[in-house]
Amino acid sequence: MLMKEYRICMPLTVDEYRIGQLYMISKHSCEQSGGGEGVEVVRNESDIHPQHGVGQMTEKRIYLNSKLPSWARAFVPRFFYVTEKAWNFYPYTITEYSVSYLPKFSVRIETRFENNNGTNDNVFGDTPTPAGNVSFLDILSDPIPERHYKESEDPSRWLSTKTGRGPLEEGWREDHKPIMCSYKRVQCSFEVYGFQTRTEEFIHKTIQDILLVGHRQAVTWIDEWHGLSLEEVREYEQTMQEKTNSKVKSSQNNAGPPAASRPVFSRSISVTDECSLKKMGVTTAAMSDPSASSVPHSPIRLHSTPE
Numbered sequence: 001m002l003m004k005e006y007r008i009c010m011p012l013t014v015d016e017y018r019i020g021q022l023y024m025i026s027k028h029s030c031e032q033s034g035g036g037e038g039v040e041v042v043r044n045e046s047d048i049h050p051q052h053g054v055g056q057m058t059e060k061r062i063y064l065n066s067k068l069p070s071w072a073r074a075f076v077p078r079f080f081y082v083t084e085k086a087w088n089f090y091p092y093t094i095t096e097y098s099v100s101y102l103p104k105f106s107v108r109i110e111t112r113f114e115n116n117n118g119t120n121d122n123v124f125g126d127t128p129t130p131a132g133n134v135s136f137l138d139i140l141s142d143p144i145p146e147r148h149y150k151e152s153e154d155p156s157r158w159l160s161t162k163t164g165r166g167p168l169e170e171g172w173r174e175d176h177k178p179i180m181c182s183y184k185r186v187q188c189s190f191e192v193y194g195f196q197t198r199t200e201e202f203i204h205k206t207i208q209d210i211l212l213v214g215h216r217q218a219v220t221w222i223d224e225w226h227g228l229s230l231e232e233v234r235e236y237e238q239t240m241q242e243k244t245n246s247k248v249k250s251s252q253n254n255a256g257p258p259a260a261s262r263p264v265f266s267r268s269i270s271v272t273d274e275c276s277l278k279k280m281g282v283t284t285a286a287m288s289d290p291s292a293s294s295v296p297h298s299p300i301r302l303h304s305t306p307e
Helices: 014-031 196-220 230-255 271-279
Strands: 002-010 038-049 053-063 082-089 092-098 105-114 134-137 180-190
Touching: 002 196, 014 038, 014 105, 014 180, 014 196, 014 230, 038 082, 038 230, 105 196, 134 196, 180 196
Parallel strands: 002 134
Antiparallel strands: 002 180, 038 053, 053 082, 082 092, 092 105, 105 180
């Protein structure tokens, strides 16, 4: 299991980002959906955590086969989805990812938001992350994949008419007001001989890209969401979820039978291949979604993994 902590600063307050995060995730999910891939929202309901109080539990199916590198597609079925379960007890959240036919794969992300520039070395209040496993991600200077670059989402060119903030300049994290930090403790595991190190490193690289793009969007889209109430952004979220689900299902229906009814593997498998797949924890029969309790693992259990 490979564990890292990422710290991403933004020129926002924690209260502002509560709205910005919901808006950004809803809009981004809708933009990325289509052609049979994207994000389908399965559940979005209130939940209660014994320590963090009232929050929101969301379950999504993320269809993304074409996003995988060629070496990963070699042993992944053509049609599949990742299950995302998220518990939002803002300013603390838990997100878990799993794949039904890959029980040895798991990703768990704990997040806490604070109004500082990333100076809290024990933000989760248990065991500090070793310094060598902490990475500061800069939305201004760290590179993102070229396909995700948009001039309108470039913090060095961004200027908010509503707040007067921007553009960001080198060294902005040292003296910008306001400023907040998104602390993310990420644990990923893919315990398959011959694939573990490469896959876990790929997962972390992908997560870094997603974090940079998402946080850049939350900031540069500020004039779209700043001033919205929590009730208003929840209404927007519901509208976008319905639109997103419709896009995903429409694309899948046009492509043929629903993904759930398709065979897990679209090619024939020899006895040797089947044995190899079983060693990886993969079965040739479709398995049901991993679903246990809607209650997240306790944040104190550092080595717990998604089900």
